[in-house]
Amino acid sequence: MLLEIIHDTTYQYDPNVEIAQHLTHLKPTNTETQSILQANLSIEPRPAWQEEHCDSYGNTCTYFSLETRHRSLVISARSQVETKKSQFINFESAKVPSWEQVREYFRYHSGTQWDPASEFLFPSRYVIPSPEFAEFARANFTSNRPILESAVDLMRRIYSEFHYVSKSTDLDTPAVVALKNREGVCQDFAHILIATMRSIGLPAKYISGYILTNPPPGQARLVGGDASHAWASVYIPSVDEQGKLGLGTWCDLDPTNNRWGFDSPGEDYVHLAHGRDYGDVSPIRGVIHGGADHILDVAVTVSPIGQ
CATH class of the missing domain: 3.10.620.30 (C8orf32 fold)
Known part of the structure; x- marks a missing residue:
């Protein structure tokens, strides 16, 4: 099955955030039952520094730093994934320990x-x-x-x-x-x-x-x-x-x-x-200076590719 995932996250701050550092888990990785065809992450305002690596569990993480004053933060993750069925296990015949x-x-x-x-x-x-x-x-x-x-x-x-x-x-x-x-x-x-x-x-x-x-x-x-x-x-x-x-x-x-x-x-x-x-594995977490109040909006769409 070919699937497209759109995961949009928007923060609105009041007052402005002066500086921020964030960590995201928004990019899927290859497993036995899925292959990543495409995975992109866009951030607005544009980070002063951004780096991607795998954590100790093998998850794809993105670190980024915002060093300019901002009233909103928009993070958009776009992924295309090919998935397949997992193997079937019969309780009766499987050799499974107690x-x-x-x-x-x-x-x-x-x-x-x-x-x-x-x-x-x-x-x-x-x-x-x-x-x-x-x-x-x-x-x-x-x-x-x-x-x-x-x-x-x-x-x-x-x-x-x-x-x-x-x-x-x-x-x-x-x-x-x-x-x-x-x-x-x-x-x-x-x-x-x-x-x-x-x-x-x-x-x-x-x-x-x-x-x-x-x-x-x-x-x-x-x-x-x-x-x-x-x-x-x-x-x-x-x-x-x-x-x-x-x-x-x-x-x-x-x-x-x-x-x-x-x-x-x-x-x-x-x-x-x-x-x-x-x-x-929280999708987004971080540390901010400023922005005492905020409004969070998350929109996720999962759809078969071509629909």
Whole structure:
């Protein structure tokens, strides 16, 4: 599938901003299920300095500095991406370890190999493991159950038991509060799933991106009517012939839409960036001098190329 993503962000400041430095995660990267055909970022006013590099997770980041007084900031990201379906895994035939085996695999033992996924076991800014999340996991992570089956079941439970309510939370709402209230937005549901996994000793990460939405029959696709999306990913170690666990792969889980798949929930998804939680992959963050008040406007459009 060929997709075009337009992500426009506008800040209006009062009073003027005197000087600013920003970091963005607005350019997708190549993965097993997507190839980047084109990715451009335009910034107005024009930065005095701008640099692009990959962060420690492999995400494309853009740093820039504004050294002139400005009342507005407009950041426009344009990307064209070719996506494909992820591999299909059959629960019945797949050789998948139990979740207890995975928990034991990630416990420290002298002489064991280091697995990079261990970085996603620990607390992070927006994901704090707690007894509430461990208790929430009990219904899905029963004795000797395969980790993939348990994780997908957890995703489906969040999808069925929680309510998507726009503006019911904000960035600083703790995940445990969204868990208690059983409502939130995609970011909350991703953080809840990740916190649940980490609370029982399993690595999970946060993914930001986009999903193609279809307009009602007979209506044109709205420009700027979409939004960025978020989901989670759980790590599935490999199993050799002797039953020993080793380096594995990631399985994406979208509790907002009840979708899952290895490397991607589907070809209508675009992976933008991943990290421990939202704090690692926020689209734009920075430091400004001035601009005590501001108005933020974000418009996202995801559409098939040629439409």
